[in-house]
Amino acid sequence: MKIAVIGSGGWGTALAAMLAKNGNEVIMWSFEHAEYERLKNDRENRAFLPGVLFPEGLECTEDISVAKDAELIVMAVPSFAVRSTAAKLSPYISENQIIVNVAKGIEKGTSKRLSEIIEEEIESKCDVAVLSGPSHAEEVGRGVPTAIIATSRSQKAAETVQNVFMNDKFRVYITDDIIGVELGAALKNVMALAAGICDGLGLGDNSKAALMTRGLAETVRLGTALGGKQETFAGLAGLGDLIVTCMSMHSRNRRAGILLGQGVSAEKVPEKIGGVVEGYFATQSAMQLAKKVGIEMPITEQVAKVLFEGADPRNALDALMTRDKKKESGTAWS
Numbered sequence: 001m002k003i004a005v006i007g008s009g010g011w012g013t014a015l016a017a018m019l020a021k022n023g024n025e026v027i028m029w030s031f032e033h034a035e036y037e038r039l040k041n042d043r044e045n046r047a048f049l050p051g052v053l054f055p056e057g058l059e060c061t062e063d064i065s066v067a068k069d070a071e072l073i074v075m076a077v078p079s080f081a082v083r084s085t086a087a088k089l090s091p092y093i094s095e096n097q098i099i100v101n102v103a104k105g106i107e108k109g110t111s112k113r114l115s116e117i118i119e120e121e122i123e124s125k126c127d128v129a130v131l132s133g134p135s136h137a138e139e140v141g142r143g144v145p146t147a148i149i150a151t152s153r154s155q156k157a158a159e160t161v162q163n164v165f166m167n168d169k170f171r172v173y174i175t176d177d178i179i180g181v182e183l184g185a186a187l188k189n190v191m192a193l194a195a196g197i198c199d200g201l202g203l204g205d206n207s208k209a210a211l212m213t214r215g216l217a218e219t220v221r222l223g224t225a226l227g228g229k230q231e232t233f234a235g236l237a238g239l240g241d242l243i244v245t246c247m248s249m250h251s252r253n254r255r256a257g258i259l260l261g262q263g264v265s266a267e268k269v270p271e272k273i274g275g276v277v278e279g280y281f282a283t284q285s286a287m288q289l290a291k292k293v294g295i296e297m298p299i300t301e302q303v304a305k306v307l308f309e310g311a312d313p314r315n316a317l318d319a320l321m322t323r324d325k326k327k328e329s330g331t332a333w334s
Contacts, residue, residue: 004070010048010137012076020057036062052141068092079105086121097126104185106285113182127157132185133236134244147171149236151178180228184238189279191215195246196257218297225293253279
């Protein structure tokens, strides 16, 4: 299959290399000319995936029009660049193609899911699918066994993605719940910031386990209110992605949270991380959506106060621990 991977960061590179190893003809697009030249000459993404050499069948380009010849287009750009990149792609899209978005996030301002943005910009000229789940580029690039999930409003598109991506090291499940998958992917970044703050404050396993569990409860409340299925959040796109993002040092969001917990200001953290911290955007959007549907999200609210109001992380922790008494589930005794 002819595949165009739009975006040459760590995730785009890892997937492009894997798809080429799967026997596909893959071309990877870079936004910057200098980056394109480096990738073309080095046959390796030394900035994000050092040591992962490009296989035969993987080429690079700086001409986005190559998408017109692709049967499958993988969108691997940061969430903030999804709309502008989809607009650039739109003239080259036809109805027989499939676009697979692999970014995780919610658009700042509109609070729209990324698949919705792509559909808007390409005027629904082809099917849009989403690939998500617990997956670090650093591990996928090295062939570490990984399980992930594909979804689309089109069953045929989801099954095509499953067939094209799947191999003995990369297992792909499918679901029809595109809303739940995208919201789980975005909201886990908020919880990873909170988990990192726990680590930065020097708290223990008890604290982090409580944070992750109650964070998942918040995600389920908001996700189901917006149309996602509860079981999705117990699967790869929900619990699975939450675990990997909250526990791993590969996670920019967790590393950002650690710095916040150690007292680094929210403004300086992205510079120290050296990349996009998707949780910043997701926190704002989650608060907007929660207010829209009347959902209580206390952890997200405290993360927002740390990020955007300069709140001390320890005060945010105290606010969570001293909330009114609650029950976890079930009904009150009669």
